[in-house]
Amino acid sequence: MRQKEKKLKVKKKRSSKLDRREWLAGYLFLLPNLIGFFVFTAIPVIMGFIVSLTDYSGFGKLNFIGFQNYIKMFSDSSFLIALKNNLFYTFTSVPLTILFSLMLALMLNKKLYFGNGFKTIYFFPNLTSMVAVGCVWLQLFETKNGPVNQLLASFGVENPPKWFWGTSTAMLSIVIVVVWKQAGYYMVMFLGGLKNIPFHLYESAKIDGATPLKAFRYITWPMLSPTTFMVTILTFIASFQVFDIINVTTEGGPGRATNVLVMRVYQEAFRYGRMGYASAIGYFLFLIVFILTLIQWRAQKRWVNDDM
């Protein structure tokens, strides 16, 4: 009996030694990434908030001014216009992306000749850079003799839109380009969601004499709702980070028609040297994305039983 206890103790000791070796290994493996993560992500997160409470201009000492930057934001017409533009962009690009990508997914969810080829083609624009895409679409939307307006002219449109160069159409042009570029990406997500809908549901619906439209309304749409919700949140979040395409095509113009939040952060910081104010706008952006992500996580826990 006593011997057995002794044995156990020895075993425990040895195993704790082994444990400690594994602990050490764990930390060592983690270290390279953790240092980088700390220096370039964790510290900036904290620093960003501190800087947003100052009037830092890129040089000199941090001079704290409390929440003035945040208060200033809501009486700054440039910021408010950018926010308004950004909201317009969000509430057009999100539904259009969902509509278009869901449509593509439904089309490709059938057994189709060249189906995989289509999928490959639809996904491709998503991999190209916004700079390249912007350069091409600037020419496609050329007002006088661009291919899009020539096409419209052939349909008898007399006053073709001025696209990127018109105050009322500039943001819409951006939305068109972005939807064109990212539809294939979310299509792949929707295809994943459609694949998870059990086929027997459709079979029994068919036996009950349901039309395809009814099958969509009562089977596909409700069964797909977790995917739809996720895509909505993701596109929402992405829409508050739009910048590249705008900076390449309209540079925020004409006038301030396509100035958005990230552009405000960039211009305040690197053009006017108002690092403190720009950080405050950056934190405002962070807050929006944070809330959206929280909503997503909450709902995901309820809806999706992920194996995460």
Next chain:
Amino acid sequence: MSRNKCGNRKKATSGTIIIFILCLIVAYIMIIPFFWMVSASFKAKTEIFTKPIQWIPKVFRRVNYETVFNEIPFPVYFLNTAKVTICVTVLQLITCSMAAFAFAKLNFPGRDKIFLGYLATMMVPWHAIMIPQFMVIQKFGLYDNHLSLILTGAFSAFGVFIMRQNMLSIPDSLNEAAKIDGCGPFGIYTKIALPLSKTGLATLTALTFTNVWNDYMGPMIYLDTDTKKTIQLGLATFKREFDTNYGAIMAGTVISLIPVVIVYALAQKYIVEGVAFTGVKG
């Protein structure tokens, strides 16, 4: 892709024909901008905006490519981007797979809390912290240095996440067996974890490569000297300075896309797989 499980109806119905035609139309919309790009890159300036449009150039001219190669340092941009992209990708593969191995296969106190911290920062948009990050880089004296892009890109929480998911699917019995055979953590990492998570490594490689190659705002903030610029930044600057040299802009665009096309051709499966992960990325 989901295929109907009952493959007994091979006859094409009128419905599938309509869908097929719709698919063709969408494919046309997706491809035509790229067609325009290649076509315009081989045309002289006056041949581009013609009425009607000449989709296939009558004569294939090299003049735009000569402009891009001789008048602006496009080859330098290309090499700079290749350097940054390869460094970031390799470093990410190393640091992310190591951290993922620790999270997935090793036990140590605080592991899950640290991982939660990683997950939480995945939702911090880069744009929100780019200014403090810029200040950190400035403090290190790395402004206008490729190291700024390499270091800020080398550690990704998303990469850790992808690799961890992959390594979690490796059965623990393999580790135990290796441990009994006297294999240390490093041995398990190189001999078991890495070879068995090839899918994750391939996905991460493809995604990181295209992301870094296409990055525009990072280089815009961190680089200043013309000969240090990356291809996206160089292309954007060129577009701004030679607004109407349409053919040359398209030639530059074509060149900038070639590596991405190659990666897509080689790793399409892995790139599409990566989309599934982004769902949780947030």
